[in-house]
Amino acid sequence: MQAGGRARRQPAWHMLASEFSEATLNEKGSGEYDPSFVITKLGAKVNRVIVAGLLERLEVRETSNGSTLYQGQMRDPSGVHYFSVGDYASESMRELTLKLVEKTEVGEPVLLLMTAKSRWYQTDEGAVYTSLRPEEACEIDAKTYALWLTRAAEGTLQRMKIHSDSLGAEPTKEGLSAAGVPENMVEGLLLSRNHYGDIDTENYTLNVMQALDIAEGRMEAASQPAAPPQAKIDGEESPEGPAEDDAKDILVAIIGQLDQGDGVDFETVLTNAGARGIDRQVAESKLDELSNEGTLHEPRFGWFRIVS
Numbered sequence: 001m002q003a004g005g006r007a008r009r010q011p012a013w014h015m016l017a018s019e020f021s022e023a024t025l026n027e028k029g030s031g032e033y034d035p036s037f038v039i040t041k042l043g044a045k046v047n048r049v050i051v052a053g054l055l056e057r058l059e060v061r062e063t064s065n066g067s068t069l070y071q072g073q074m075r076d077p078s079g080v081h082y083f084s085v086g087d088y089a090s091e092s093m094r095e096l097t098l099k100l101v102e103k104t105e106v107g108e109p110v111l112l113l114m115t116a117k118s119r120w121y122q123t124d125e126g127a128v129y130t131s132l133r134p135e136e137a138c139e140i141d142a143k144t145y146a147l148w149l150t151r152a153a154e155g156t157l158q159r160m161k162i163h164s165d166s167l168g169a170e171p172t173k174e175g176l177s178a179a180g181v182p183e184n185m186v187e188g189l190l191l192s193r194n195h196y197g198d199i200d201t202e203n204y205t206l207n208v209m210q211a212l213d214i215a216e217g218r219m220e221a222a223s224q225p226a227a228p229p230q231a232k233i234d235g236e237e238s239p240e241g242p243a244e245d246d247a248k249d250i251l252v253a254i255i256g257q258l259d260q261g262d263g264v265d266f267e268t269v270l271t272n273a274g275a276r277g278i279d280r281q282v283a284e285s286k287l288d289e290l291s292n293e294g295t296l297h298e299p300r301f302g303w304f305r306i307v308s
Helices: 017-021 091-105 142-166 173-178 183-196 202-215 242-258 266-275 280-292
Strands: 012-014 025-028 036-039 048-062 068-076 079-085 111-122 128-139 303-306
Touching (some): 017 048, 017 068, 017 202, 025 183, 048 091, 048 128, 048 142, 079 091, 111 142, 202 242, 242 266, 242 280, 266 280
Parallel strands (some): 079 128
Antiparallel strands (some): 048 068, 111 128
């Protein structure tokens, strides 16, 4: 604690949306200035995060007490972060939010980087939902986004390894410390193990692969929203937009990158395609075309491989 009773500023974690959004455990101290935390399945005890992604939605609404609240969602390759900006936000954050609202209204794509406080909400039924309250944010370019993706992927891999190494240790602070678990992960791992039990980390592996795949070169598709469907004119079929033109090549590249010998499942392919700006219906249609023309085959239902 610092002088005056305020807790010290908590470090920020570079974190993909999937790890944060899947968390259902929270912790809040009893003191007025005690920070609150969201504890992830990998054992991160999160008060603040650094996140980035494509801004998908930002809408204004009036609250019951008459204040203004902006609610938004931002997508990275692994999923969606939900956030809100209220009257409590800094002046610079409110000014940026107003500019972002204008851009989303006209469909202008925005890559956003933000430092934010973790938030959580528990329903009467006991379900926990996470969200973010931005402290600072800025628009970024594709190069900066690639750098953030790399750092977030590295952080996820480190936490996955620490989590894996901790499984063979005695589930106590002393046991985890003796096993070489970093001090900042010990308490979170103990809380995570007691709450979540055994977890499957395969989805995090896929998320990391998706993030690094985008960071290594497919930035244009990753940073552009899916092209809106064009209207038919006088009964004519509307032409395919750029996303459809490139969709087959991107789908084949995704499957080639992720196939570990057994093929790649349908939902994983669509998740990767969505991260690259390809509409789900377009991706499904192009998968059918690739299968019909013999480029892909299904070794079992719902799994795709490239025909060698």
